[in-house]
Amino acid sequence: MSRKPGPPAAWETDAWSKLEKSAAKLQQSDADGPLHLRQLIEDEDRCEALRASFDGITMDYSRQKLTTETVNELLELAEATHLKVKMTAMASGKAINTTEGRAVMHMALRAPKNEKILVGDSDVVPEVHEVLDRVYAFAESVRSGEHKGATGKKIDTVISIGIGGSYLGPEFVFEALRTDETAAAAAQGRTLKFLANVDPVDVARALSGVDPETTLVVVVSKTFTTAETMLNARTLRRWLEDAATKAGADKAEMIAKHMIAVSAAVPKATDFGIAEENVFGFWDWVGGRYSVCSAVGVMPLALQYGPDVVQAFLDGAWSMDEHFLSADFSENLPVLVGLIGVWNATFLEYNVQALLPYSQALLRFPAHIQQVSMESNGKRVTLEGEHLPIEAGEIVLGEPGTNGQHSFYQLIHQGRVMACDFIGSIKSQQPIDATAQGEDVSNHDELMANFFAQPDALATGKTIKELEAEGVPKDLLNHKEFPGNRPSTQLLFPCFDAKRVGQLLSLYENSIAVKGFIWGVNSFDQWGVELGKVLAKQVRGALQGARAENAPVKGFNPATTSLLKTYLEGSSN
Numbered sequence: 001m002s003r004k005p006g007p008p009a010a011w012e013t014d015a016w017s018k019l020e021k022s023a024a025k026l027q028q029s030d031a032d033g034p035l036h037l038r039q040l041i042e043d044e045d046r047c048e049a050l051r052a053s054f055d056g057i058t059m060d061y062s063r064q065k066l067t068t069e070t071v072n073e074l075l076e077l078a079e080a081t082h083l084k085v086k087m088t089a090m091a092s093g094k095a096i097n098t099t100e101g102r103a104v105m106h107m108a109l110r111a112p113k114n115e116k117i118l119v120g121d122s123d124v125v126p127e128v129h130e131v132l133d134r135v136y137a138f139a140e141s142v143r144s145g146e147h148k149g150a151t152g153k154k155i156d157t158v159i160s161i162g163i164g165g166s167y168l169g170p171e172f173v174f175e176a177l178r179t180d181e182t183a184a185a186a187a188q189g190r191t192l193k194f195l196a197n198v199d200p201v202d203v204a205r206a207l208s209g210v211d212p213e214t215t216l217v218v219v220v221s222k223t224f225t226t227a228e229t230m231l232n233a234r235t236l237r238r239w240l241e242d243a244a245t246k247a248g249a250d251k252a253e254m255i256a257k258h259m260i261a262v263s264a265a266v267p268k269a270t271d272f273g274i275a276e277e278n279v280f281g282f283w284d285w286v287g288g289r290y291s292v293c294s295a296v297g298v299m300p301l302a303l304q305y306g307p308d309v310v311q312a313f314l315d316g317a318w319s320m321d322e323h324f325l326s327a328d329f330s331e332n333l334p335v336l337v338g339l340i341g342v343w344n345a346t347f348l349e350y351n352v353q354a355l356l357p358y359s360q361a362l363l364r365f366p367a368h369i370q371q372v373s374m375e376s377n378g379k380r381v382t383l384e385g386e387h388l389p390i391e392a393g394e395i396v397l398g399e400p401g402t403n404g405q406h407s408f409y410q411l412i413h414q415g416r417v418m419a420c421d422f423i424g425s426i427k428s429q430q431p432i433d434a435t436a437q438g439e440d441v442s443n444h445d446e447l448m449a450n451f452f453a454q455p456d457a458l459a460t461g462k463t464i465k466e467l468e469a470e471g472v473p474k475d476l477l478n479h480k481e482f483p484g485n486r487p488s489t490q491l492l493f494p495c496f497d498a499k500r501v502g503q504l505l506s507l508y509e510n511s512i513a514v515k516g517f518i519w520g521v522n523s524f525d526q527w528g529v530e531l532g533k534v535l536a537k538q539v540r541g542a543l544q545g546a547r548a549e550n551a552p553v554k555g556f557n558p559a560t561t562s563l564l565k566t567y568l569e570g571s572s573n
């Protein structure tokens with residue numbers, strides 16, 4: 001097959017062959033052999049070498065199933081596949097999302113005012129800051145009470161409507177900062193809720209206990225066509241209009257004061273009935289799942305936490321972007337996380353990445369990164385449209401520790417192997433120390449004891465010999481054996497404040513780009529979400545016809561026809 005000129009595909013390089021050999025060797029390692037993590041982790045020089053840091057963040061990847069030679073081979077692979085060139089192409093606004101003809105410039109969303117970043121011929125930084133300033137000014141006017149509702153009341157509640165990338169990132173950051181002292185102080189007396197699912201149950205939950213006269217609805221949709229978001233937006237528009245009628249207020253005034261939009265399709269938002277001055281734009285060079293640093297995230301977050309907290313988050317993300325673009329690959333956190341991901345998923349065939357934050361504040365981090373990763377790299381063809389001869393993409397899941405330990409860790413320890421990222425912090429957002437009252441350690445130390453213990457348990461395991469020495473009965477030996485040799489990385493942050501949450505976001509966003517660059521896929525389109533949407537439209541039409549005119553359900557396979565009939569019959573009783 002003829003290939004376009006450019007860097008070789010990863011699997012055509014020498015580094016790839018070397019890595020395949022290394023993987024085979026490491027996979028053959030037995031429990032007593034020198035390549036089992038139980039032995040590897042004892043090597044002080046190796047442990048020292050497999051550690052990197054940036055701005056107080058330590059990344060320990062000594063519990064990955066690799067040797068220092070493997071790391072060199074991964075770095076060689078990065079060179080051979082022109083990773084730097086690809087990163088630079090992204091950062092300099094080239095249209096690397098080739099199937100949609102778009103640049104991928106979410107990094108520009110957090111660039112300081114004095115930066116110059118071109119997309120095509122135009123510097124996008126001034127327009128980014130123009131919107132940012134408008135968002136901050138609007139948020140301030142709502143927070144201060146200058147912007148009042150249609151009945152003259154102060155707005156203290158925000159409902160952000162949006163789904164996928166227009167929801168998960170903002171919710172992750174909202175949750176991450178909810179118990180941060182500075183952010184919490186800035187949020188005093190304010191409520192932020194999200195409405196994502198088209199399920200009417202989600203509407204009920206979002207509206208429960210909420211007063212429309214003190215509520216601002218933010219409709220967040222890049223395209224302003226997403227079916228779920230549009231239905232939820234119409235539903236809440238009616239809710240506001242009904243409230244206006246009840247309060248004797250003007251309906252148009254109610255919408256003008258209580259509904260704003262964030263979209264890259266400004267005319268669609270104004271067609272919906274939202275005044276242009278209440279629409280906050282962004283650009284087609286911001287992918288939905290990469291849009292939390294645009295008005296998509298910045299608007300709801302600035303309304304809740306104020307501009308200073310949001311700016312600290314953006315600055316944090318930018319600092320990690322700068323590190324990503326400038327640090328040597330051997331010390332570059334996002335590059336290392338990316339290369340290790342390729343190693344685990346493709347060479348060792350560990351295709352699940354478990355994100356395990358030892359921080360309750362990061363409870364929505366796995367869900368957000370699940371979308372960023374799986375929508376980006378869940379692909380089966382190369383950038384050129386050829387079928388991939390290798391497995392790409394990862395299945396991402398996760399829960400905060402220690403909760404996960406009492407749930408799915410059983411499988412990680414003794415069932416299937418997953419690549420685990422343990423993410424923790426030196427300081428807690430909310431320290432509790434009752435050592436003076438007789439507790440052994442502070443509550444955060446107790447949490448972090450688990451953060452340190454789990455990776456070792458996964459790496460070293462427990463042998464039959466050790467169990468025998470402990471006198472474990474013979475019939476339980478196999479049940480109690482831990483094979484170990486299970487890979488993990490530990491990321492230890494100083495704390496999780498706004499800046500650090502921004503750094504964490506950028507670290508993972510950029511690591512996902514690295515994986516896509518190595519695999520040679522387009523990480524920035526998402527054609528795989530389309531077919532289901534088209535079929536849902538067809539089903540919607542059938543449901544409408546059946547309900548309104550008793551029209552027979554037609555045009556579906558027998559299985560769907562039968563289930564639709566059951567659904568219709570059941571709901572008409």
Ligand SMILES: O=P(O)(O)OC[C@H]1O[C@](O)(CO)[C@@H](O)[C@@H]1O
Nearest residue numbers: 164165166221222223226288529
């Ligand atoms: O912001 P929009 O246009 O409403 O899209 C929401 C989400 O839907 C998707 O297109 C997937 O269906 C995501 O990529 C996107 O983040």
